[in-house]
Amino acid sequence: MNRIKVLLVDDHAVVRDGIHYLLNSQPDMEVVGEAAEGNEAIAKAIETKPDVIIMDLSMPNGRDGLSTTSEVLQILPETKVLILSMYDDNQYLFRALKAGASGYILKSSLGKELLGAIRQVYNGQAYLHPGAQKKIIERFLNGKIDEEEDSYDLLTEREKEILSLVAKGYTNKEVGDLLNISSRTVETHKANIMEKLELTTRKDLIRFAVKRGLLEFND
Incomplete structure (x- = not known):
């Protein structure tokens, strides 16, 4: 066999x-x-x-x-x-x-x-x-079998936080300091975000964040 x-x-x-x-x-x-x-x-x-x-x-x-x-x-x-x-x-x-x-x-x-x-x-x-x-x-x-899925919903809550901060121009170290995680962990999250959203450049990431309304800054 x-x-x-x-x-x-x-x-x-x-x-x-x-x-x-x-x-x-x-x-x-x-x-x-x-x-x-x-x-x-x-x-x-x-x-x-x-x-x-x-x-x-x-x-x-x-x-x-x-x-x-x-x-x-x-x-x-x-x-x-x-x-x-x-x-x-x-x-x-x-x-x-x-x-x-x-x-x-x-x-x-x-x-x-x-x-x-x-x-x-x-x-x-x-x-x-x-x-x-x-x-x-x-x-x-429901006639939705061919509709494109919203890839943003694939992100974890932490990945959504990091996406917003990176798009606003924060460095890995600054993001890490804000979220109390290491710069290396931030970089790993960024790689996961790019994979899940099927993005290749930082410009693509910023464009995506703008489209999703993620660039609102707190006073």
């Missing part, structure tokens, strides 16, 4: 350990590698050429699961990506599908559901957890 080769990508070792044990207990599955962040995931995918990648959405070092998924699939188009997320949210769901993911499952799901999802995407079918299926149907019935 050919085993399904799976690559695990999650920044929490305890999550990877649990899934690793579950998958390797199956006669038709084999974990061929693990990665804790996006760049490592791309390198591991090239090295192991997995059939299925279980991909976390939120990871450190500025490369999230969405951008990692998109890049991996450009290199290995036959690989299937199953997003494993804690977010039961329209914005993340539709962005994941747009990035090319074959499935979207929640971390709160039972182990048997995860195993079924892996087998389903491996066999060329899409997998969405029941709540996601309902969201897709509702959007289709």
Whole structure:
């Protein structure tokens, strides 16, 4: 029997350990590698050429699961990506599908559901957890299936704070001092913001902030 080769990508070792044990207990599955962040995931995918990648959405070092998924699939188009997320949210769901993911499952799901999802995407079918299926149907019935998602809603509250301050001209150090975080942490947040909003330059970021009305200064 050919085993399904799976690559695990999650920044929490305890999550990877649990899934690793579950998958390797199956006669038709084999974990061929693990990665804790996006760049490592791309390198591991090239090295192991997995059939299925279980991909976390939120990871450190500025490369999230969405951008990692998109890049991996450009290199290995036959690989299937199953997003494993804690977010039961329209914005993340539709962005994941747009990035090319074959499935979207929640971390709160039972182990048997995860195993079924892996087998389903491996066999060329899409997998969405029941709540996601309902969201897709509702959007289709409401005629919104082709509408562009508002990427601003993908940002965390901290990222929204940093976006506003950076657009107003504050340096990383000044933002860090205001929010009591390090300059390096600010830079990581900025990278995440640029990825999520699909922006490439500071000018784009400022233009986005102006459009969203984020440049109001307090007296």
